Amino acid sequence: MMVNIGIRAHDIEADSLEELVNAISDKGLTSVQLALSKSLKNMNTDSGALSPGFARYIGDAFRDRDIQIAVLGCYINMIHPDRTERNKAMDRFKEHIRFARDFGCSIVGTETGNVNAKMGYTEENFKEQPFFDVVESVRELVAEAEKFGVIVGIEGGVNHPVHSPKVMKRLLDFVESNNLQVIFDPVNYMTIDNYKNQEDVFHEAFDLFGDRIVILHAKDFIIENNCVKTVPVGKGLLNYHALFEMLKAKKPFIQVLMEATKEPHIEDSIQFLRGLYKRSTY
Template sequence: MQIGIFAKTFSGTSVEAILMAVREAGYAVSQFNLSCAGLASMPDAVSEKVLRKIRAATKASGVSLVALSGTYNMIHPDEAVRARGLRQLGVVIAAASHLGIPLVTLCTGTRDAEDQWRHHQNNADPSAWHDLVTEMAKALALAERFGVDLGIEPEPSNVVTSALDARRLIDDMASPRLRVVLDPANLFETATAEAAAALVRDAVERLGARIAMAHAKDRAAIGRLVPVGHGIVDFADFVARLRGVGFDGPLVAHGLSAEEAPAVARYLRAVTT
């Protein structure tokens, strides 16, 4: 597996400095965000100058970019907000294509109008699923045009809350471009180690070949995020199960500080070798 980290773990807007920090911390690949190049995460445009800067930085650092963030609230209650997000997603997808980045990550959204990562009681309403399917069809058309895959991630706060929801959306959309980013710590908020392991096992088995990228984040039993290896996620078992379904892609750390990054890289190398 390729051991990676969110580029945003490291501060600044110098792409070369950030990717050099990624490499020096012990990572070979990175999930990139356009804010690391001094743009908005979801910009209205990406110039050729910025694209050249990113290409030069990846070459100089030797760090490969395996995913690009394209998150906006896909079921925002205001259709105009969704429309703007879709336009910006088109910009991000085009940039990913130009940079040779194979995957753009999404946020399946929430009915909360202020925070796309906050749960809302209306997420379970059938209209929320209808809006997601409608929006996803538009996003997949863009992805098909540019030859890029889209990654959805089960998150307790979003409309796709579980592996079961992700499987349902994959079946509804019937597009090979729709893939999954699987973060074991996002499959639960509070759990025992045994319950967490069961959720992870079910998710890997259910999603299988659709998993394009795995995330490495950990939680304490009470729900608090903790450094990888210090919570209740059994990462050795997670890695073994991913390999069991044929996954050999990027395992990308996030939810950590720059200071914690080298130790997490060492830990992830230990559980993947």
């Protein structure tokens, strides 16, 4: 069984759409997470610019090289303290939902934002009100997704209100819709307190919402100055062997999208993932 590896498109340096798809294809990658504004800088991707024709044009460029747009990345602050800014962000996400299928994509992804306008770690995110603000926004996005047969993929992490697997499960329980699914990035849940028991975090996530995981994000981490620091795949402490054993058993062929992994590390990271996946047991 082969591992199904893709990459976050804006981790590839490219000056044009053609150059981007060729670079991804030449690496043997099968899928991407595409953030329009980050990867298509020479095109107008502002709110209101999308159309079925635009989406089909972009989608065809990837399809012609046998690459699937697995996720449209539209990472917004869905609980922005300024209501006007929050509404703009929500409208942008809904526009991605409306045209996702024209891109050949069924998932639009985001994290859950921040109580502050500027993103970053704050324990204020962990209070009840931010959680219920997230619930309100996710319900609104999922209601739109249900109309278009699209999935809202929510990614949790310690910098956001959905900061643990338990809180992710709580969100899934509050928003009762199969159009809400999970983008699982295990590094996002790593802290100085739990990284030595990271396998417990994996098991907790799979026990609580393994059936709802639709994408795995792959990056890595080290501990530096008593903090978790992100590094390219295979260059850190994440126990991919344990993670892949779970994936093989419970989520075969799930798309594994590398992120925070740029040149000159991409080829090494691909070989690391392929080798480890092949050696992991099921």
